[in-house]
Amino acid sequence: MMNKKMNKKYYDSFGGDTTVVLKEVGADNFEEIVGLKRESVRFVGSPEYVLAEAYIYRSDSTAYGIYSGDEPVGLAVIRDRPEDGYPYSFTGLFIADGHQKKGLGQAAVEAILAKLRADGLRDEVEIQVHEKNEPALKIYRRCGFEEVRRAGWNPEFLVMRAKIK
Numbered sequence: 126m127m128n129k130k131m132n133k134k135y136y137d138s139f140g141g142d143t144t145v146v147l148k149e150v151g152a153d154n155f156e157e158i159v160g161l162k163r164e165s166v167r168f169v170g171s172p173e174y175v176l177a178e179a180y181i182y183r184s185d186s187t188a189y190g191i192y193s194g195d196e197p198v199g200l201a202v203i204r205d206r207p208e209d210g211y212p213y214s215f216t217g218l219f220i221a222d223g224h225q226k227k228g229l230g231q232a233a234v235e236a237i238l239a240k241l242r243a244d245g246l247r248d249e250v251e252i253q254v255h256e257k258n259e260p261a262l263k264i265y266r267r268c269g270f271e272e273v274r275r276a277g278w279n280p281e282f283l284v285m286r287a288k289i290k
């Protein structure tokens with residue numbers, strides 16, 4: 126069997142106490158990722174919605190399952206092949222019910238940044254976050270994101286950027 130580190134579809138988190146692994150969503154893990162439990166869909170949609178969004182933006186984005194060891198715990202859609210003139214970004218990040226508040230969200234963002242840094246296509250990552258989403262804001266600020274403006278489509282959302290080089 127292929128070693129995880131040899132399979133480019135796996136990315137280990139490089140930081141923090143909690144290790145998470147990002148694994149591209151495909152036929153082998155679709156069921157376990159679409160089945161992740163989320164009682165509230167506040168700020169981010171259901172797993173079905175996030176995967177549908179990833180499909181719509183498949184020309185430049187990829188859906189990654191977030192794993193704690195072998196256990197699926199979350200999902201994110203990463204714009205990891207941005208078109209010319211666009212920064213890296215990610216959207217749809219969530220940690221499933223029962224797995225939150227254990228440091229996995231922080232580890233997931235660190236893993237995403239480590240993956241994008243290793244890919245090396247861009248110097249910056251841009252995300253949008255609701256001004257009242259305290260857990261997410263805490264994570265992003267700790268990971269070096271700073272507000273650059275309010276979102277044009279809804280000023281309740283902050284546009285934040287982090288340098289990764």
Ligand SMILES: CC(C)(COP(=O)(O)OP(=O)(O)OC[C@H]1O[C@@H](n2cnc3c(N)ncnc32)[C@H](O)[C@@H]1OP(=O)(O)O)[C@@H](O)C(=O)NCCC(=O)NCCS
Binds near residue numbers: 169217218255260
């Ligand atoms: C944001 C999210 C991914 C964080 O995941 P997580 O695994 O719980 O995050 P962590 O355990 O790394 O916690 C990060 C910080 O937020 C705090 N936190 C997490 N959930 C919280 C909650 N419901 N209320 C208050 N604080 C909370 C943690 O205590 C921690 O702070 P600390 O280290 O000072 O204690 C998760 O809450 C989530 O899925 N939210 C819904 C979707 C969403 O908002 N996604 C982000 C869109 S931009």
